Amino acid sequence: MFQILRDGRPRTRSELAEQMGLARSTVTLRIEALMELGLVGFVNDAVSTGGRPSSRIALKAGSKVVLGVDIGASHLQVAVTDLTGHILQQSARSIEITQGPDVVLQAVVELGSKLLIDSGRVLTDLLAIGIGVPGPVEHRTGRPINPPIMPGWNGYDVPGYLQRHFHVPVLVDNDVNIMALGERNVAWPKVDNLVFVKVATGIGAGIVSSGMLQRGADGVAGDIGHIRVHGGTGVPCHCGNQDCLEAVASGPAVASKLRSLGLEASTGEDVVRLVGEGSTGAIHAVRQAGRDVGEVLSACVSLINPSVIVIGGSMALTGEQFIAGIREMVYSRTIPLATQHLQIVQSSSGPNAGVLGASMLAIHHAMSPHRIDAMVLGLS
Amino acid sequence: MFQILRDGRPRTRSELAEQMGLARSTVTLRIEALMELGLVGFVNDAVSTGGRPSSRIALKAGSKVVLGVDIGASHLQVAVTDLTGHILQQSARSIEITQGPDVVLQAVVELGSKLLIDSGRVLTDLLAIGIGVPGPVEHRTGRPINPPIMPGWNGYDVPGYLQRHFHVPVLVDNDVNIMALGERNVAWPKVDNLVFVKVATGIGAGIVSSGMLQRGADGVAGDIGHIRVHGGTGVPCHCGNQDCLEAVASGPAVASKLRSLGLEASTGEDVVRLVGEGSTGAIHAVRQAGRDVGEVLSACVSLINPSVIVIGGSMALTGEQFIAGIREMVYSRTIPLATQHLQIVQSSSGPNAGVLGASMLAIHHAMSPHRIDAMVLGLS
Structure with missing residues (x-):
């Protein structure tokens, strides 16, 4: 409904x-x-x-509110939204996820409480909280599972901590999954088969099929960073394999290639800057990174048959050469039937994709037919 | 319910x-x-x-029946089942799909009508019909779309033809999709994330995610036969590309390799026979074909994160060497988190997977909450 x-x-x-x-x-x-x-x-x-x-x-869009929370490797963004996902108040601050769940979630409590007050709301106006974290999550319990860049968070009861303060359902998911939800809500509300790909320090995808976010059996669906690409030169990956997509096409991987050309680059942001300055070496490297991402996405297109692929993350900001490299490989390595209606585009929801998706996660849960029927039961 | x-x-x-x-x-x-x-x-x-x-x-499992129909390239199998998918009567015959929809669907009408009578049922006992065909289908309308091996079927109104005789809902889907449904119902009823892979003359997959068959935006999800594999030697594929999975690991592709070794083989069945006879050349070729399939499935595991992969089709009958090649590549080319609970097994539903899946397609539709609520509406 x-x-x-x-x-x-x-x-x-x-x-x-x-x-x-x-x-x-x-x-x-x-x-x-x-x-x-x-x-x-x-x-x-x-x-x-x-x-x-x-x-x-x-x-009644303004009758209740939800909190959307985007926890990154070194940032925290929180928003209060109404029931259509419209942002009423938001705020962000720097915080290292390596400081552990107690420190980071305490900051969520403080920021969230302040934003509720700033938007003229009280605790009982809050319906639910959605949270994205940069690692795999057991969605049912909201606990991160073996997240590589989140020391101290493995198995931590994130919903339990926040419920002690907010007393509402807390939904936790992988950050790329919530970005897929946010992007879909903002730009593609009628598209039922969409893949959101984040290419930044890591590479991952959020998959919406049949109108539903797909998490897989262990919550790691869309973890495409360690699919092997062709034509690799044996580049070692931190996972123990070679020529993984993340080892050849992530921001740091491309920056490393540029350093070997004598250019100054260590992050995806540096790559974006060099492309902006018209560096031929950087433009070539970005085009090739696009082809590598496109090779993996061609398998994704054959398997999942989406009608929209959205490219986000810092590397997407390098612009058309990157997307062109992706398109080149996807269209050359798939059957025409799978790509006849396919669009491959840059993300349009920008830096708010995370909090918007997290708020959608909360709203969908709070307003789901099962929850509503539980209310029917409670009232009857 | x-x-x-x-x-x-x-x-x-x-x-x-x-x-x-x-x-x-x-x-x-x-x-x-x-x-x-x-x-x-x-x-x-x-x-x-x-x-x-x-x-x-x-x-009341026996209160009504459905028809499950499996149309192959050169065979037709029809079964009458009860509402739990239990087969009451079944029959098969040889027929070339290239004879076109009028001839093949007339045979479905004849076989289906006869089986209804044989099982002591009348037309009004029939609740729905499910059909699998060897090509892509627009599921909403039941019309095949540009099916490569089904001349004359493109855009044909399959449900319309059968409804003139049977007057019940007719659901049409790709044969690998219905095999995935059949295998899940027979062997993995509690598994919500399952991939069924058919390796025969062609190679394709049926994908169940979040408990639902996933068809993608154009009904071609799971069309993995044209994903490129590594280490190919430029083997041309009928699709126009090189080193597609189907060009290196299908039954005919492996048979062709064996012919170049001086062995007598032209189909997947010949490969199965040679492996059974202990031919070292055939065993090596099958192991490598397994690795090639496994390479593509490793991308599938990273993207979809299933807990069960079922291998079916004639090449699965070559046995453990084939499955071992698949496992070797999947476990070496994925992150441990995605494979910790993964099982890769041979199909157990056998030659009835198609009709069983087709009957499940029909039952699911006839007993779906939407249909039941439509009945509620009709009665109120």
Whole structure:
């Protein structure tokens, strides 16, 4: 129901029942539960219907809020959004994830509490919290599992810590997964098969298939950084293998190539700067990195058959040469049937993709049919 | 609801509501609709409850039947099954798919009608029909789209043809997709992330993620036959590229290698025979084909993170050397987190995987919550 109402357009019960493919009686029960909670309401449009009382229902976007939290390797961004994912207040600060969960989550509590006050809200207005972290997560429990760059976080009860302060459901997911949700919500709300690829210090993908985020059996679906690429020269990867995508096409990998050409570069940001300055060496290296990413994505296209691939992360900021390298390989290494409607584009949700996706994760959970039916049960 | 009841075990309304995560009122409406249609009923277990009338509900597996149809390049197999997918009657015959849809679908009508009679059923006992075909299908309409080995079938209204005779919903899908459904139902009913790989004349995969068959944006998800493998020697593929998986590891590709060694082989079946006879050349070639398939599946594991990969098709019958080659590459080319719970096994559903999967496709559709709610609507 929320999926349909979140565009803000009011609808009648019959319209909702038809669009949801459900019985009117089922829809009515859910609407009653949502009304009881103040999350939806009748629209005041007596004028347009000639004085008859309205029977059209709409989401009350501002009735409740959620917190979207994006925890990176060295940053923390928190936003308060309404029920359509519109950002009401947001804030960011530098913090090292290596300081461990107690320090970082305490900062989340402080920032989140302050933003709630700044947006004129109280704790009981909060419906749920969504969080992205830079590592694999057991989605069911919200615990990070063997996250390589998050010492001290393995198995940590992230929801438990935050629930002691906020008393609402807490959903935790991998940062690339929540960026995929954020990008989809902002730019591709009607696309059911989308892959978001982050190319930065690491390389990973968030996969939306059949309209659902796909996490796989162990929560590591989309972990494409260690797929081997062709034509590698035996570049060692930190995982123990050679010629992994991450070892040849990540920001630091391309920077390392540029250093061997005598250019000054150590991060993806340096690569972006050199491309901006028109360095031929950098442009060539970025094009090749695009081809390497494209080779892996050609397998992704054959397997998953998405209609949109979004490229994000710092390396995406190098611009058209990078995307062109990706397209070159994807279109040359796949069957036409899989690419006839495929678009490969740069991310448009920008630095807010993380918090927006995290807020969507929270909203989807809070407004899911199962949760709503649980409310129906509670009220009946 | 069907997903829960199909194991045959009776359950109370409360048990159903809890397992479905739905309100009891919603569950009651659905049960009433299914009872009205005779698909579920109260269990006669007054003895076990001490004379009190039973309130436990179970699927009436034999109340209705479906047809499962597996159309191959040169064969047709049809089965009548009950609502748990148990085969009541089945039959197969040789027919060339190149004879076109009118000839092949007429044979489906004849075989299906005969099997209904043989199982003592009438047309009104039939709930739905599921069909697998060896090519890409637009699932929504049931029309094959540019299927390479099915001349005359492009855009053909398969459901329309069969509905003129059977007057029930007709679901059409790619044959590897339905084999994935069949294998899951027979051997892995509790696994939500499973990949079925068919290695025969062609190579393709059926992908179940989050418990759902994934078809992708254009219905060609799992089309892995044209992913490029490493270490190829420029083997030309019929798709126009080189070193595609299908060009190096399919039955005919391995047979062709064996011919160059002076062995007599032209199909996957010949390869199976030579391996059975202990030919060292054949065993080596099969092991390498396994490695090539495994290389592609390592990308699949990184992307999709399944917990089970099932290997089927004629090449799977070559046995342990083939599977060992696959495992060798998958475990060496992926991160441990993605493979810690992964099983790679030979198909166990055998030649019936197709009709069983097709019958599941039909049952799932006929018993889906949307359909049941539509019945609720019709009855209210």
